[in-house]
Amino acid sequence: MIKKLITLAAALGFVSIATVSSYADGADAHSGMYVGVTGSAFGIEVDGTETSKGGDNDNNTTATAGKFAFIGGGELGMSFALTDGFLVDLGFSMVPGAAKLSTNASDSTDNDATMNIENYRTLSISPTIAINDTAAMYLKVGYTEADVAVTGDITKPANLEGTTLAIGTRLQMASGMYVRTEAGYTNFDKITATGKGTTGGIASTTTFKADPTAAYGKVVVGYKF
Numbered sequence: 413m414i415k416k417l418i419t420l421a422a423a424l425g426f427v428s429i430a431t432v433s434s435y436a437d438g439a440d441a442h443s444g445m446y447v448g449v450t451g452s453a454f455g456i457e458v459d460g461t462e463t464s465k466g467g468d469n470d471n472n473t474t475a476t477a478g479k480f481a482f483i484g485g486g487e488l489g490m491s492f493a494l495t496d497g498f499l500v501d502l503g504f505s506m507v508p509g510a511a512k513l514s515t516n517a518s519d520s521t522d523n524d525a526t527m528n529i530e531n532y533r534t535l536s537i538s539p540t541i542a543i544n545d546t547a548a549m550y551l552k553v554g555y556t557e558a559d560v561a562v563t564g565d566i567t568k569p570a571n572l573e574g575t576t577l578a579i580g581t582r583l584q585m586a587s588g589m590y591v592r593t594e595a596g597y598t599n600f601d602k603i604t605a606t607g608k609g610t611t612g613g614i615a616s617t618t619t620f621k622a623d624p625t626a627a628y629g630k631v632v633v634g635y636k637f
Contacts, residue, residue, distance in 0.1 A: 439493035441545040442584050448592065448634020450485040452507055456529055458622045483509030485532075487632060491540065501538035501550065506531070510561075528561040529624065534576055546585070552578040556598050565614040566605045572624060574600035584636065592632035600624040 489503030510530030536554030543549065554576035562568050578596025585591075602623050607614030 438542040438545040438548075439495060439497055439499045439540075442499055442540065442542050442548050442582065442636070443491045443493040444636050445488075445490050446590065446634050446636040447488045448486065448590070448632040450487060450505065450507070450630050450632045452483050452485060452628050452630035454481050454483055454507070454532075455627045456481070456624065457626075458527075458624045481509065483507050485509070485630075487634065489536075491636075493542075497542050499540040499542060499548070501536075501540050501552075503534075503536045503538065503552075505534045505536070507533075526563045529558050529572065529626075530561065531559040532626075533557045536576065538580075540582070546583060548582040548584065550580050550582065552576065552580065552594070552596065554578070556600075558600070560603065562605065565608045565610055566620065567608060569603035569605040569622075572600040572603065574598045574624075588635050588637065590632075590634050590636055592634070593630070594632070595629045596627070598626040598628075600626070 485505060485507035487503055487505040489501055491499045491501040493499050508531055510528045534554040534556045536552050538550040538552040540548050540550035556572075556574050556576045558572040558574075560569055560571050576596055576598040578594050580592055580594030580596075583591045600623075602621060604622075605620045607616050607618040609616030
């Protein structure tokens with residue numbers, strides 16, 4: 413359902429930006445190659461279930477874990493002016509930091525496990541309105557990957573893949589410097605892990621299933637060549 417809503421919102425955004433851009437001007441001032449550094453505030457949420465079978469741990473538990481983190485990163489890309497007021501931006505961003513989530517084991521005698529979600533990488537396309545020579549607004553649609561690392565008595569799940577939808581503004585200065593602000597949301601595919609079944613650890617009959625999502629806000633300071 414979330415992916416359908418993202419697709420619909422993206423389609424509506426493309427139509428809206430294409431319509432409004434006919435009244436805008438200044439695309440040439442925003443076009444060109446760029447590189448920037450980012451400061452991001454990430455909120456990670458994982459809705460999941462733990463299914464345990466056998467012994468005294470025969471249960472099915474649903475829970476939500478959340479983590480908020482401030483992470484630095486970088487971006488690079490190229491903007492192409494298609495009309496006087498409309499651009500298409502092709503970009504790549506990388507956020508190398510991590511957000512750590514922890515899960516309690518099935519009972520008090522078992523060890524806990526932790527999961528790090530790190531190295532967020534996004535390839536994106538952003539239809540952009542140039543309001544004038546210094547100001548622009550855009551909608552971003554992207555494909556995002558993130559690495560997953562675990563500690564504790566659980567198997568490593570697959571790395572995350574998902575769809576990102578964001579909106580943002582860009583302030584372009586005559587010197588070539590720019591400031592970008594952006595807010596976005598990423599819906600990742602579901603992941604699964606199981607207990608390793610070591611002594612004192614999480615039973616191999618225990619299965620964890622999770623549906624991770626991320627909401628973020630970021631500020632970028634960069635230079636357009």
